[in-house]
Amino acid sequence: MxxxxxxxxxxxxxxxxxxxxxxxxxxxxxxxxxxxxxxxxxxxxxxxxxxxxxxxxxxxxxxxxxxxxxxxxxxxxxxxxxxxxxxxxxxxxxxxxxxxxxxxxxxxxxxxxxxxxxxxxxxxxxxxxxxxxxxxxxxxxxxxxxxxxxxxxxxxxxxxxxxxxxxxxxxxxxxxxxxxxxxxxxxxxxNPEARISIMRRFITLQREAGDVIERITGDMRHELDEAGIEAEILGRAKKPYSIWRKMQEKQMGFSRLSDIYGFRVITEGEEDCYRVLWAIHHRWRAVPGRFKDYISQPKSNGYRSIHTTVSGRDGKRVEVQIRTRQMHEVAETGVAAHWSYRDGERAENPFAVDPAKWIASLTEQFDEEDHDAFLEAVKLEMYADKVFCFTPKGDVVKLPRGATPIDFAYAIHTRIGHACVGAKIDGMRVPLWTRIKNGQSVEVITADGQTPQATWLDIATTGKARSAIRRALRELDRDRYIRLGRELARSAFEHVGKKPTDKALDRAAKTLRLKNRGEVLARLGSAELTAAQVLNAVYPDLAPETGQEVGRDRAVVGLAPDQRFERAPCCQPLPGERIVGITYRGKGVVVHAIDCESLQAFEDQPERWIDLHWHSGRHAAVYVVTLDVTVGNDAGVLGRICTLIGEQKANISDLTFVDRKPDFYRLLVDIELRDAEHLHGLISVLDAESDVAAIERFRDPAQGTVGAAEPSLA
CATH class of the missing domain: 1.10.3210.10 (Hypothetical protein af1432)
Structure with missing residues (x-):
């Protein structure tokens, strides 16, 4: 120590x-x-x-x-x-x-x-x-x-x-x-085995080829001396993990990798950096597509350097980074250079980034209320490489690698993003899903009256664009979501003998740190909040227990001890929906949704009606609901739909094709669900999928009139 x-x-x-x-x-x-x-x-x-x-x-x-x-x-x-x-x-x-x-x-x-x-x-x-x-x-x-x-x-x-x-x-x-x-x-x-394997191959390579770093350093030293350039040259083999990652990305073995050595040339002045670049490219052939000038276009954390890759001795690729000594200090310590001391004084490095501005550049695009968008944007900032593109006026826009014109439009301004109808890259009209490359000029085409499309979420890659699109779509659907959210809240509150009054919803908004009760209902209707969360925010002591599932044998409240129940096939009611029971011979009860059209057949038999409601709590996913889905007839579409259903913790019990067309087909899908919230969440996810043309709950009133005249439990 x-x-x-x-x-x-x-x-x-x-x-x-x-x-x-x-x-x-x-x-x-x-x-x-x-x-x-x-x-x-x-x-x-x-x-x-x-x-x-x-x-x-x-x-x-x-x-x-x-x-x-x-x-x-x-x-x-x-x-x-x-x-x-x-x-x-x-x-x-x-x-x-x-x-x-x-x-x-x-x-x-x-x-x-x-x-x-x-x-x-x-x-x-x-x-x-x-x-x-x-x-x-x-x-x-x-x-x-x-x-x-x-x-x-x-x-x-x-x-x-x-x-x-x-x-x-x-x-x-x-x-x-x-x-x-x-x-x-x-x-x-x-992965210790992989690391040991790479280390062994390094030892073998050095034994066979000798000290490659010393030889290449000597070659570079000679070229710089000939050009009269004072500079320090540092060479090193790349770290085992860096090599392994490159092997995985390029799907090739160690023996086929050529750029496993890296060199840094450190100069005194910025002009010397470009002189070094000329000397190296004059002596060795540059590898196309492997040149980056971070001196003229610095990274947001202050990093400045010229990167190039050349074919060195024996055709081996060599990565070279060229920078000044002050740039090197920032490259080594990054944002920490702001606090570095030298000779008892705070070091004045012109390339050190102000940490406050750096943090602001990371967080200014994040929606404070959208945790998913925040996490998505943070990970993009931490993991993604950047591409540099230009506006028609020549202004530089930095975007993550893989960004599209949609991301570019929102990077310019949210208003431009919302109104985007097309784009040109280097003067050529391109689809909105086109990936922007380094150095390209992008022009956004806008139109009055255009609004964001749900399919843009599949195209956009930046957190800023996706967050803005989600907010816009949420506003467009806000009225519909509020109506649905109000119904879900009513059902959840009735389970515990309460009503979702304006005062109760205002309290929920305050507890959940949302703007107002309208926002609570909108998020409940869009499946961003669950009814249990809203209920818990108002009545934490009355909120249903979520740790233990409610079994099917005790799912319905209001039955006699010796009565058993079946869900009506016509309306397929789910926990969370208002229900009524119709008695049948044999002391059985068929449970219908309160708005089921089949109930009209029993209006003259009031003695057979029973007032029922679902047990509060988390139900098992055993209640089958049929969805009527129209999807695009394309390769892999059905697989993606099934994957989305599985990701929502739902199980497909049956699937029937009812109509096939060259471009679309329609099918009925039987899915086992927990409750009405589970159904709504699933429909919302499927409806957002670009290949789903239409989706709705399938109900057949004809199946509910059987036995209306003569009770018998099917």
Missing amino acids: IGADDLVGLVRKYNPKTDETMLRAAYEFGREMHDGQTRHSGEPYFSHPVAVAAILTEQQLDDATIVTALLHDTIEDTRASYNAVAERFGSEVADLVDGVTKLTNLQLSSTETQQAENFRKLFMAMSKDMRVILVKLADRLHNMRTIKAMRPDKQLKKARETMDIFAPLAGRMGMQWMREELEDLAFQVI
Whole structure:
């Protein structure tokens, strides 16, 4: 474990004006608080915070961040409190330590809904002070470096979380070295056999080909000397995980990979970068499609560099990154460069990004009320590469790789997106689903009266576009959804003997943090909220239990103990719908929906009517409902429809084709469902599918009149 003197020495190297007294006090306080605690390896626990602090000194961060690293587990794992830390080290450090503690408690790899909310909390913490996430990333890096001491199941969980969340986040912040190390450490746990195999092949390659890096570096050095360019050349083999990922993407073996070496050329001035590029391209042939100029078009995290790939010695592909020393500092530390110190002063790097503006660029497009869109947009920001395209006036628009003209239109302005009817790329009319490529010029064609189409959700890729389309569609269907939501709310509230009054719905809106009761009903009708959630928001003590399913034998309330029931085949009533029973000989009851047309046949037999209602709670998915669906006659359509039904946790019990046409066919699908909400959610999902032309619930009144004159239970 690094001692206090050694840690102070590491900080003093880049910050001679460091507050040594505070560093030593934090060191002693942390050691005292963690006294007696050990890690899984048996080492003193305090060795971990010290190692995290040492990692942050490599990024030349300020005293407050180093002190936070030393204390980052004290509030969570020791008797120390926020007030105690604030009293000794100030509110700035206490807020940072508290922020790291809250991040540690976030379950970022939980369910989708929780994950969306927790990602929002993560970005909120980052927006308050970026140093919180810098400490958390260093904390995760040291934990991954020492992960072998943990149980195998814990190792795997941590490794997957690191690969899915922390490594991409480090990369998005511009800390590429940390991303690569986190990925490789996680790869070592997730797929150790693959990593060992790649390492062995590397050893074999070096034995057969010699030191390729030294030879190529020498060749580059010669070319730059000939051109009179002063520059530093750094060469390295790529990390095993980077190679493995490339093998998976290109579906080829190690022996066929050629660009497994990377080189960086670091110059003093920006002009020299382009001189180096000329010298390298003059000596070696450039690989088409592998050139990117991030100096003229920087990434949003401040990254600047020229990337090119050339055919080097023996035809081997070599990736080269060319940048100035200041650009290199930002490339190594990313957004953290904003806090870097040199000679006791905050380093003034013109390429360092203001963290507040960087966070704003990430979050400005997110719909605060749409968790799914937020999570989708965050993941796009963290994982997607960018393409640069141009407006007809020459303005640059940055979009994720795979973006379409729909995304481009919404990136310009939401109004332009809503009115889009077509697009031109490089002057040629193209379909809206066309993928935009780097350097293309895009023109959006608009028309008055145009409104967003549901099929655009299948075309758009950016969170901003998809969120705007969803909002527009929600507004277009708002009246219909409100009417349906009101009916669903009425049914759910009646189950517990209540009514969905305006006052009750206002309370639900306040509890659910929605604008008003209309928004509650609209979201209930569009299946974004469940009736149980609305009911729970108003009457949490009366909300139906969701842990145990209601069995079919006790699904209907109002029957005599010896009576059994069957659902009427004409209307196929579901839990959540108002029902009435018709008695038959043998003490049986057939249950109809209250609006079933077949009930007219029993109007002159009031003695056979029984007032019934469904049992409150979560029902088993055993109630068959028939859907009348018209779909496009195209390859794979039926498979996609069946997959969508399965994804909604519904089961197809029968399927009948009733009409076939060259372009469309109509079919009746029997599906086992839980209740009316389940049905509505399923219809909403299928109706949004572009290949579904029409969908409605199938009812046959003729099947309900059998036995009207002479009772007999079928």
